Amino acid sequence: MKTENQSFGAEFILLGLFQYGQMNTILFVAIAVIFSVALIGNIILIHLIRLDTRLHTPTYFLLSQLSFIDMVYISTTVPKLAANFLSNSKTITFLGCEIQTFVFSALGATEALLLGFMSYDRYVAICHPLHYPMLMNKTICLSTVTCAWASSSINALIHTLYVFQLPFCKSRLINHFFCEVPSLLPLVCQDTSKYEYTILLSGLIILLLSFMGVLASYTRVLIVVYQMSSGKGQTKAVSTCSSHLIVASLFYGTTLSTYTRPHALHDPEEDKVVVGFYSIITPLLNPFIYSLRNKEVMGAMRRLLG
Template sequence: IQHYTNVSDLLSFDILISAMKTGNQSFGTDFLLVGLFQYGQINSLLFVVIATLFTVALTGNIMLIHLIWLDTRLHTPMYFLLSQLSIIDLMYISTTVPKMAVNFLSQSKIITFMGCEIQAYVFLALGGTEALLLGFVSYDRYVAICHPLHYPILMSKNICCLMVACAWASSSVSAIIHTLHVFQLPFCRSRLINHFFCEVPALLSLVCQDTSHYEYTVLLSGLTILLLPFLAILASYARVLIVVFQMSSGKGQAKAVSTCSSHLIVASLFYATALFTYTRPHSLHSPSQDKVVAVFYTIITPLLNPFIYSLRNKEVTGAVRRLLG
């Protein structure tokens, strides 16, 4: 027992004992998720909060997908990309939150080896796809405002489908490479994952061999999949604002600033927190800090995306009125 408790100063003794009792012999091959917090009696409250956020995120994304599918006026490149983003957000938040919510009320925090591997792969694949798609959404806005005459060519249906396919394919390949590598490493220190889901940086702390070379691979992937799209978003919106201030009236400028700033805030929240996790050396990671940071790109971003990017747009609110009327 002392061997396990030394792994994390946040893992309570009663949770460990309970997990060992419920896990029986399988605890030797399965993993134990420590969870987001260990506050005992407050677990019921945390369950309600997480379940509420999850429900709101599901409702917002499902509503947007439904509206775009039903209303032909929303069959445009921009809303096609946003519908794909909502589909990803649905799966993305469903990868981590249900298990975390159940663990709040469960005595057993165990996740099987295969379950952990699948969760890690799906999370990486969806997270990478989301990072790339957010960049494509900003590119769509850039072309629409800065090159409107070329928009039908640069954002044709085939090109939009190619963008989505490339995002899915590249992220899936990257995810499977990282997942296969991490899960063939020797987990000889313990099976206690000091996190609320199976995430690569948290898993590396369980490995008993030097992972410094692999950490460079994680850094390179993080810079490619996260930093490059984020820089593209910043450049796109900067150019959009320049064009808007050169051509629009004061009212149009204020609307553009409001729209771009809200988009940038949500995008920055996703990219900054993800970069914070995936581009730091393992020696600088703090489990308690990493778990709080992960909440932003696993829960908050999928929750905010449909409301910031779509559900407050005039086209979408008009579609809601037509659907209800």
């Protein structure tokens, strides 16, 4: 069998999230509305945090980073998805597919690490409030966020470079609505079982460890909240943590099911729905979860509107 990579400079064909048919225009409008609302919601949240000095704290610095990630995250996949509803050509170039794979992988890993660090921020604020200025100062925040971005980008670059040097000598049809490592492996004409273990290992290190950090932080927070004598203090602590816990549950619940399962157990149709949830719905919900359930953010909004 001829195994050299014949795909460079060629195009892949994206089958999409739904079957294309007479509902294309309606689906395009729905996706465009979701994309616009998500983009505007995250931009407003970033803008509020930048303008209001009361929100210049480590907690809201991390939240602004999360909103930025969500904004780029949804911009990486949704415009192409929406365009395909109105286009007769569902193709994506080899280079475009490679860039999309790298950006999506890097942003997903960064968000996983960032959510873990945000739970640690809440743990320190509630369980060690007197040490908070020392444990969560500006230098520590910047260093942690920089490490998250750097390590995630390096991990994504390694996977992207490896996958795109493999021989794609099977069908060019990608059973997905964007380019992602798991969706590209069925197109490879050599055994990828060993490489799939490295994907599983990466998922366990980045996603599972971050998720375990979230669980450990909030377990400790719940214990401290339960021991509080003040009902008002309990309510404030639960309100502070609940938004982040909802966001973390949505993200980790879907990503873990995608990246910690062997390739043989993946169902392409099921994967598309799951990935669509954390790549489209989660970035849409995050700014509203954090703003509508957060008195400080709502207060900043009222001050901005006069």
